[in-house]
Amino acid sequence: MELAMVGLGRMGANMAERLVRGGHRVVGSDPSPEARAKAADKGIEPAESLAAAIEALPSPRIVWLMVPAGDLVDKLLAELETLLAADDVVIDGGNSRYQDSLRRAERAGERGLHFVDVGTSGGVWGLAEGYSMMIGGEDDVVDSLTPLFETLAPAADKGWGHVGPAGAGHFTKMVHNGIEYGLMQAYAEGFAIMSKKAEFGVDLHQVAEIWRYGSVVRSWLLDLTADALDKNPSLEGIAPYVSDSGEGRWTVAEALELDVSAPVITLSLLERLRSREENSFGDKLLAAMRNEFGGHAIKSD
């Protein structure tokens, strides 16, 4: 198939490359000349502008957005409205909030365009191993894109699926990331417990390797954990500072909205916030209260 990949950052460039390797024609658009040059080396046709990328495609056009979630998506969609024609397809493969995708799909539909949301998992490993894709959109439109998904996925019949109407793809991806937070935190806690148990002197990398085969907790995240512990067994030099990129908190908000109690996903998010708190006011207040009622000593800052 032929399509434009808008956004040639780490994710977009890798996906475009995997598509090219799979025999598709990919026109690539990105404001950065370096990103375009690098993409050209991989067989992606660089376009100087979004308009140029669209012009380079036959009708109906397929445009795959792979850019950071948020305003940029709306900005690009507004520009695309002026460039595209009826029956063209816009795919948002980024980590957009599903409520945004619902809104964008409705607006696209009003203009005769088709909007498809593709929740994409796989990270930096996707180029080699394939991407897991949860797809939302109209049946016939998603069907028509099948060759793309078959190429991007780990196998033609594995790791991708049309999960529902527009919005459902990003919704499912959001929950995927919520689960991811919980899984990561579970491993982190377990390894932290072992690392604190000095008397056994357990080799954490060895344990991770043992568990990779035959154990109940084997997983891809454990493979990565083993890899990280192999490179840096004591995690020296790594700050205990855990970022979050939005989908965890959206999942927590969604669970509340649906009245579903999701304590582990929620606490995983809170733990990340906690990792970034410095000089917690709450903890200072607890220390002050203990001093008030019990005369317990307060540690100085």
Add this chain to the structure above:
Amino acid sequence: MELAMVGLGRMGANMAERLVRGGHRVVGSDPSPEARAKAADKGIEPAESLAAAIEALPSPRIVWLMVPAGDLVDKLLAELETLLAADDVVIDGGNSRYQDSLRRAERAGERGLHFVDVGTSGGVWGLAEGYSMMIGGEDDVVDSLTPLFETLAPAADKGWGHVGPAGAGHFTKMVHNGIEYGLMQAYAEGFAIMSKKAEFGVDLHQVAEIWRYGSVVRSWLLDLTADALDKNPSLEGIAPYVSDSGEGRWTVAEALELDVSAPVITLSLLERLRSREENSFGDKLLAAMRNEFGGHAIKSD
């Protein structure tokens, strides 16, 4: 009544003083000459040794232990076994684990002694305001001690009660402290949220004062919070380091033992552990994992 107070630290000395003020005769025992001298100034009769204290009392003897929980209680009980006679009464007013009190009561009973466990709340404010006491022990023995409890309590008929057999007093006090952890953490979180909301510039001390009257969250801990925020509105110089003295974790262990889900008490304890963790291994591992799968940047230590 006449009794020996064993342990003239902050709690023991204050309780002895309140008993003396209430017309009781208190012989005080403590290894520290300073503590004994200070107690003597308050009308407590200092005794050079535990044996001397016992000798100074009429039969049946009443001995109130007010010492740190743990081995010291067992050590003193062993010594008391050699000094006391049938029908003498030993009261443990400290924060002993209730399982220890069950064991100690059984052993005391085998020697003809009576064991009473008094869970005591009130902290440094008890001298002035009276102590809240949860009492475990045999009916007639606890009855016979009524005048002591009436004096120590905030009022003769308020703030104390015989809650069950030996062990029940410390059990109830343990749960009291578990609840205390939860209450404290709830306030701490609320004030932390307000302190972070820079745009409203809310005066935390003022809010605490408002809430003290008429609000649903009014409480003694809030009174103390208001006091702490009055003295030090930004809690400057206080380390965000929260100790725990055992009863919180015993409550958590008990809840698990009883198969009762107590998430808030449990999380309150975990938050204290968290406040003392430096350079969390778990958080470092989370950062390392994010780097592994997503190429997300790691902050350096």
Add this chain to the structure above:
Amino acid sequence: MELAMVGLGRMGANMAERLVRGGHRVVGSDPSPEARAKAADKGIEPAESLAAAIEALPSPRIVWLMVPAGDLVDKLLAELETLLAADDVVIDGGNSRYQDSLRRAERAGERGLHFVDVGTSGGVWGLAEGYSMMIGGEDDVVDSLTPLFETLAPAADKGWGHVGPAGAGHFTKMVHNGIEYGLMQAYAEGFAIMSKKAEFGVDLHQVAEIWRYGSVVRSWLLDLTADALDKNPSLEGIAPYVSDSGEGRWTVAEALELDVSAPVITLSLLERLRSREENSFGDKLLAAMRNEFGGHAIKSD
């Protein structure tokens, strides 16, 4: 002072009555003839309509809204825009979300009106004991309302305060309710632990009474708990079903927005959701997973 109380439900009628008792003139508006008749018995002047209530007041008019949070507030504000004139004051004393109050204050200001948000705590006990009020609004406007707050509060100088600009009142009340959730859950867990400990046969009502005096956990919520356990010691006939009315989840959302980790307030909310879940899909899935990997038996529905 003279004012209109709009909404003569439980809260509005009680507050109007307390104002009348304090010597203020209150015109009462409510769509229900019964509510108006009942209010009239308490010395509140019933008005047939909102317009009639406004007309009955001297300028500048003071209108106190005491209605359920949400669309009704906006509807009433829209109607009031047509009835009020420059420098009139609208007070929202309900449990509105503070972001709504920010928006409403801005709009009111554009029309020359003054908007004041009063977070009000005290529930059904406020009539007798006074209300705790956290007030947001312009300095001089809030100052001019002082006599009302002095009457409504537990004492002229206690239980109320001007905490910041418009929005700050409802923000502070929101956090108050978040804390309330945490406090309630802490007590609930503690009493649940004691109720499960059959061997001690602790009398929960007695324990609550003991703790009311001198203990660290004494509070107004504990007073109510003692009262509830007095009336119904085993809580027979009460379903384990806990509602929530919004402010808890707003507090959780706010904490996330501010990147403050508030595990206890958050878990208190989740526990309420959990209390209302029937036939939890998550728990079924856990049982199914255990069967898958370990052959563990599944209980039938």
Add this chain to the structure above:
Amino acid sequence: MELAMVGLGRMGANMAERLVRGGHRVVGSDPSPEARAKAADKGIEPAESLAAAIEALPSPRIVWLMVPAGDLVDKLLAELETLLAADDVVIDGGNSRYQDSLRRAERAGERGLHFVDVGTSGGVWGLAEGYSMMIGGEDDVVDSLTPLFETLAPAADKGWGHVGPAGAGHFTKMVHNGIEYGLMQAYAEGFAIMSKKAEFGVDLHQVAEIWRYGSVVRSWLLDLTADALDKNPSLEGIAPYVSDSGEGRWTVAEALELDVSAPVITLSLLERLRSREENSFGDKLLAAMRNEFGGHAIKSD
């Protein structure tokens, strides 16, 4: 090698069978004639008694216990003390608490025996796929057992390791199970959120299948989840009742002992307790409190 397998239940019989398939000679002991007969069909030599099993082995004897954790292990060890001689080896492959293994290893050592603890993961799938084994014990003793581990593991060089001195094997397995609780709960919550989102009508089995390939959350537990959802998409007939078999709560206790905050593992355990609570006293009390302060309606049982 030659060894006795004591306990021919699901785990013991499967492990014995895998050993036989791997060319080892296994004498099997179990009080159940049916279990012995079934084992005989797989090439395991049935022994009428523990004594008979020991007698059938050459010196030094190797005895592998695969029985439920707890008193039975101590009972068998006491019997083995009378049957074994210096330098014989006892392996506990069950889910014993590691503190018990420390104690048992010490006692065995005093009698000249060698104790090895093998934390074993893999469940009912271990026969076909191999077991993941975390091994604690003396270096040379564990070394001498290498052929057994190479046979039982998924591959000779994969899925097993000598992690430390006696006790370290069961300690590591305990943490493994704690992590397992967290992972399971994370998936359960995620699928529960999706199942509640009626508007997207997401097919949960399809989503699980998609995620199995290329996604960040792919894991063996997800494979099992997909399998469970394939067989029973709505989990109909499965009670939302989740048992726990000890290691989760031991992990929580250990984390507290080590002062490591492990909120997700802890909450995963609490959620299981919660799934088994009927008519929660805490929730009833919350409903009663809300009625007390706010007049909120109580649902009847």
